[in-house]
Amino acid sequence: MWRHFAPAAAFLALGGLFAFALMRIGQGRLDVHEIRSPLLGRPAPTFVLPSVTDPSRLVDTKALAGRMYVVNVWGTWCGGCREEHSALMAIAHSTTVPIIGIDWKDDGQQARLYLAQLGNPYQQVAADRDGRVAIDWGVYGAPETFLVSSSGVVLEKQVGPLSEALWAEKFGRYLQGEGGS
Amino acid sequence: MIPELGTLSLIIALLLSAAQSFFGLAGAHRNRLSWMQVVTPAVAGVWVFVALSFGILTYSFITNDFSVGYVAGNSNSALPLVYRIAAVWGAHEGSLLLWILILSTWALLVAGLSSSLPVAFRARVLGVLGLIGLGFMSFTLLTSSPFTRLLPAAADGADLNPILQDPALAIHPPMLYMGYVGTSVAFSFAVAAMLAGRIDAGWARWTRPWTVAAWMCLTCGIALGSWWAYYELGWGGWWFWDAVENASFMPWLASTALIHSLAVTEKRGLFRSWTLLLAIFAFSLSLLGTFLVRSGILVSVHSFASDPARGLYILALLMFFIVGSLTLYAFRAPSLKGGGGFELVSRESFLLLNNALLVAAALLILVGTLWPLAMDAFNLGKISVGPPYFNMVFLVPALPLVMLLGIGMHAGWKRASLQTFRRKLLAIAGVAGVLALATALIGFGSFGVPLTVLGFAAGCFVMGSALIEPVQQWRRGQGLPRAALGMAIAHFGVGMFVIGVTGVASYKIEKDVGLAAGDSATVAGYTFKFLGTQPVSGPNYEAIEGRVAVSRGATPVTELATQKRTYRVQQNPMTHAGIDVAWNRDLFVALGDELGADKWSLRLQYKPLVRYIWLGALVAAIGGLVAILDRRYRVRRTTAVPAAAPGSASTVA
Amino acid sequence: MTPRRKRLFSVVAILAGVGLAAVVALKAFDNNLLYFYDPSQVAAGMAPAGKTFRIGGMVTKGSVARTPGSLEVRFVITDFAKSVTVVYDQILPDLFREGQGIIAHGRMRDGVFVADDVLAKHDEKYMPPEVAKSLKHAIPPEGST
Numbered sequence: 014m015w016r017h018f019a020p021a022a023a024f025l026a027l028g029g030l031f032a033f034a035l036m037r038i039g040q041g042r043l044d045v046h047e048i049r050s051p052l053l054g055r056p057a058p059t060f061v062l063p064s065v066t067d068p069s070r071l072v073d074t075k076a077l078a079g080r081m082y083v084v085n086v087w088g089t090w091c092g093g094c095r096e097e098h099s100a101l102m103a104i105a106h107s108t109t110v111p112i113i114g115i116d117w118k119d120d121g122q123q124a125r126l127y128l129a130q131l132g133n134p135y136q137q138v139a140a141d142r143d144g145r146v147a148i149d150w151g152v153y154g155a156p157e158t159f160l161v162s163s164s165g166v167v168l169e170k171q172v173g174p175l176s177e178a179l180w181a182e183k184f185g186r187y188l189q190g191e192g193g194s
Numbered sequence: 195m196i197p198e199l200g201t202l203s204l205i206i207a208l209l210l211s212a213a214q215s216f217f218g219l220a221g222a223h224r225n226r227l228s229w230m231q232v233v234t235p236a237v238a239g240v241w242v243f244v245a246l247s248f249g250i251l252t253y254s255f256i257t258n259d260f261s262v263g264y265v266a267g268n269s270n271s272a273l274p275l276v277y278r279i280a281a282v283w284g285a286h287e288g289s290l291l292l293w294i295l296i297l298s299t300w301a302l303l304v305a306g307l308s309s310s311l312p313v314a315f316r317a318r319v320l321g322v323l324g325l326i327g328l329g330f331m332s333f334t335l336l337t338s339s340p341f342t343r344l345l346p347a348a349a350d351g352a353d354l355n356p357i358l359q360d361p362a363l364a365i366h367p368p369m370l371y372m373g374y375v376g377t378s379v380a381f382s383f384a385v386a387a388m389l390a391g392r393i394d395a396g397w398a399r400w401t402r403p404w405t406v407a408a409w410m411c412l413t414c415g416i417a418l419g420s421w422w423a424y425y426e427l428g429w430g431g432w433w434f435w436d437a438v439e440n441a442s443f444m445p446w447l448a449s450t451a452l453i454h455s456l457a458v459t460e461k462r463g464l465f466r467s468w469t470l471l472l473a474i475f476a477f478s479l480s481l482l483g484t485f486l487v488r489s490g491i492l493v494s495v496h497s498f499a500s501d502p503a504r505g506l507y508i509l510a511l512l513m514f515f516i517v518g519s520l521t522l523y524a525f526r527a528p529s530l531k532g533g534g535g536f537e538l539v540s541r542e543s544f545l546l547l548n549n550a551l552l553v554a555a556a557l558l559i560l561v562g563t564l565w566p567l568a569m570d571a572f573n574l575g576k577i578s579v580g581p582p583y584f585n586m587v588f589l590v591p592a593l594p595l596v597m598l599l600g601i602g603m604h605a606g607w608k609r610a611s612l613q614t615f616r617r618k619l620l621a622i623a624g625v626a627g628v629l630a631l632a633t634a635l636i637g638f639g640s641f642g643v644p645l646t647v648l649g650f651a652a653g654c655f656v657m658g659s660a661l662i663e664p665v666q667q668w669r670r671g672q673g674l675p676r677a678a679l680g681m682a683i684a685h686f687g688v689g690m691f692v693i694g695v696t697g698v699a700s701y702k703i704e705k706d707v708g709l710a711a712g713d714s715a716t717v718a719g720y721t722f723k724f725l726g727t728q729p730v731s732g733p734n735y736e737a738i739e740g741r742v743a744v745s746r747g748a749t750p751v752t753e754l755a756t757q758k759r760t761y762r763v764q765q766n767p768m769t770h771a772g773i774d775v776a777w778n779r780d781l782f783v784a785l786g787d788e789l790g791a792d793k794w795s796l797r798l799q800y801k802p803l804v805r806y807i808w809l810g811a812l813v814a815a816i817g818g819l820v821a822i823l824d825r826r827y828r829v830r831r832t833t834a835v836p837a838a839a840p841g842s843a844s845t846v847a
Numbered sequence: 848m849t850p851r852r853k854r855l856f857s858v859v860a861i862l863a864g865v866g867l868a869a870v871v872a873l874k875a876f877d878n879n880l881l882y883f884y885d886p887s888q889v890a891a892g893m894a895p896a897g898k899t900f901r902i903g904g905m906v907t908k909g910s911v912a913r914t915p916g917s918l919e920v921r922f923v924i925t926d927f928a929k930s931v932t933v934v935y936d937q938i939l940p941d942l943f944r945e946g947q948g949i950i951a952h953g954r955m956r957d958g959v960f961v962a963d964d965v966l967a968k969h970d971e972k973y974m975p976p977e978v979a980k981s982l983k984h985a986i987p988p989e990g991s992t
Contacts (some may be wrong), residue, residue: 031505575882576882582875
């Protein structure tokens with residue numbers, strides 16, 4: 014009699030493995046991608062790029078030295094970026110840590126329209142038209158979000174759309190004493 | 195307003211599905227005819243509203259409604275109309291809607307074509323199908339709605355992924371899903387039979403055409419995907435043992451085993467519990483495939499990896515159907531005692547071996563596919579299982595399978611002497627051996643790799659063996675029953691496939707060369723002369739086109755064009771290969787990179803007999819189609835109608 | 848065949864199948880499990896000498912060098928801690944570019960990773976699951992043969 018339960022048990026075990034793996038992916042402890050975030054704990058790449066909102070001005074990371082800041086890589090062509098946009102807006106309101114946008118391989122006109130329509134969560138937005146800066150940051154997809162410490166080191170990285178919950182979970186612990194949650 | 199109607203009709207379809215499963219299952223359980231009579235209209239209603247929902251999404255694509263997030267993410271105003279339609283199933287949400295549309299279409303077909311079935315049995319089958327629909331519709335609505343609005347609307351869309359902009363890919367997913375989802379019908383029949391507690395020859399006979407239909411679609415879908423990968427991905431491979439491919443191949447192996455096992459159960463009443471198990475397995479492996487490619491657990495897909503909720507939901511669905519049905523099986527199986535016996539040499543034995551080998555191959559592929567995940571999850575290192583593993587675990591069961599197939603086709607039920615066929619089979623084996631040697635030595639000029647001659651011989655033997663009965667009947671001036679003819683055709687296709695695989699694996703030549711305009715390279719006796727490059731532009735891409743003149747000796751063969759395309763919106767480069775097709779070989783040219791010094795890298799390939807791989811699959815699928823049209827299935831349908839009503843009472847457990 | 852002999856036969860057939868499967872699987876597994884190492888692990892000498900393995904990292908900006916007119920290409924991949932030079936003499940995948948994550952398949956020789964297969968892993972964008980395989984496919988298949 015019991016041997017007839019063997020197939021059910023086998024699939025149950027398989028389900029257990031999947032649930033375990035999904036759980037670990039959810040906790041960020043399992044990364045099925047083989048290339049892990051190489052920048053973590055390394056000095057953040059610096060850049061000087063024209064601003065999207067005012068092309069006559071430049072966005073320079075040197076001006077941010079000594080402060081903690083967030084870098085968010087996005088593009089108007091990117092669905093995941095639209096998905097996370099409202100979360101970014103909320104985060105921008107709730108924290109004093111500036112968010113620097115890198116508008117990746119995008120059209121400036123469209124980017125301005127996008128920000129005008131959806132709101133602008135960024136303190137500054139840099140236009141990375143040819144994608145060279147994104148390469149420095151090791152970006153392989155949009156959206157990606159980085160947290161840079163006041164000493165200029167990359168503390169944390171999020172690949173894929175951000176949510177407020179994810180923000181609190183992954184980035185929250187670095188922000189104590191920075192005047193935001 | 196229109197997209198909201200899409201959501202609304204999906205919600206209505208969900209409610210109707212709930213009615214379909216409740217009245218189907220509860221009606222049969224309580225034996226209430228009035229409840230069971232609700233099921234058919236419910237099935238029709240579900241189909242209408244799912245189709246409406248799907249139509250609305252398609253309409254949003256056609257009209258470039260970029261206020262719908264899914265449309266904005268996967269289409270563009272410059273995208274040609276036909277690809278705007280194909281883009282509907284170009285990503286997760288829309289392809290899920292297609293999945294549901296196909297499921298409800300299968301249910302509609304079952305409802306329409308099964309009037310001869312006992313009322314309670316039919317109600318249960320449709321009830322189970324309704325339950326599956328309910329699960330997937332709620333999944334779509336709760337986690338993956340394609341109708342979610344993007345406010346304010348996007349100015350233009352992000353375009354469809356360039357590799358999807360291809361005619362074969364427009365039909366590949368629907369075909370594949372027809373097969374995937376089609377296994378749900380055999381599953382529902384199995385669950386209905388277990389619920390009723392009556393698993394008999396009738397059950398097997400009703401299930402057979404549906405299983406063959408699903409198998410046929412799955413075969414076509416997989417072959418289309420393989421063909422597409424061959425020419426569109428630019429590098430000329432036809433099978434990669436990728437997790438996504440394995441996800442479709444495992445249900446195919448299980449359905450193939452199921453078709454053969456069902457034959458035994460129908461004809462001899464044997465292997466009943468095994469057949470039930472296979473019906474559950476085939477659908478389980480389909481669901482597993484759906485889970486694996488959509489949960490982000492194996493294939494690194496950005497937006498899925500960040501959303502384990504989707505993965506968990508679909509995992510829960512998966513476990514409900516698989517573990518639920520297997521538990522039901524565990525309770526029913528002990529009561530299923532085998533029927534009559536059979537001799538060691540008999541059709542039953544051959545089919546048993548067929549099943550053992552197919553299931554062994556499926557299990558080994560499953561292990562190879564999941565092993566890296568298991569290792570990674572338990573922090574035992576990042577590994578991958580290479581294609582040689584899969585080649586080996588597939589080849590080792592497949593070779594004896596093909597050899598046995600040539601003989602087993604002619605074995606009689608219960609006890610086979612094979613005397614009547616012995617001389618013919620020996621003659622065919624002899625001819626096949628000679629043909630194989632001739633193909634290898636005269637056709638290709640060498641013995642190739644160790645298994646080459648064996649592969650050719652096995653392919654020829656199966657093809658010849660499949661022809662015995664049709665030829666015999668034709669000589670006698672009699673027609674073969676469609677089911678037998680279909681079997682012969684399908685097995686003939688298997689032989690063609692084997693020959694194609696053997697030819698490519700043994701004699702393909704791939705050569706990467708660096709050529710300047712005017713330079714030549716020779717591959718397999720063909721001279722490829724590079725004529726240089728020029729810029730060209732397509733509707734939504736720019737490209738550099740390289741032209742290559744091919745000649746054999748002094749005779750010009752063809753001129754091929756190969757492109758390196760860059761799509762305007764997504765800016766991803768993509769190689770478009772130039773292919774020359776002939777009955778015995780493909781010549782394949784793909785443009786690589788600019789090497790400096792005016793040279794370009796080019797990949798030149800000679801692919802002997804490669805077409806027989808897909809042609810064989812197509813012929814096998816046609817065999818399936820012929821078998822479905824057998825009068826046996828139709829005659830019973832019409833004659834069995836009067837018997838249905840009294841029969842229904844006895845099946846209600 | 849009596850039911851008992853039939854059962855015996857089925858059991859023997861199943862056992863033979865399972866046994867065959869196990870032998871084949873173990874043997875094939877043994878030869879085809881490819882471990883994955885990053886450049887730091889390779890620099891620390893963790894990668895097996897003379898054995899095929901896979902390595903992954905970002906292609907360092909400005910490191911792609913090609914002898915004009917030749918197929919051979921050299922580039923450096925890095926995990927931002929350590930770097931490894933890779934040599935490859937076939938056509939690079941469509942999505943190969945500087946700054947891109949890649950996986951290479953091959954072995955170490957004289958301190959250089961000699962690749963017989965290079966895979967570009969990621970697209971810039973979301974990819975539909977049914978065709979996500981194509982990213983891995985934009986490569987020379989099978990590599991070794």
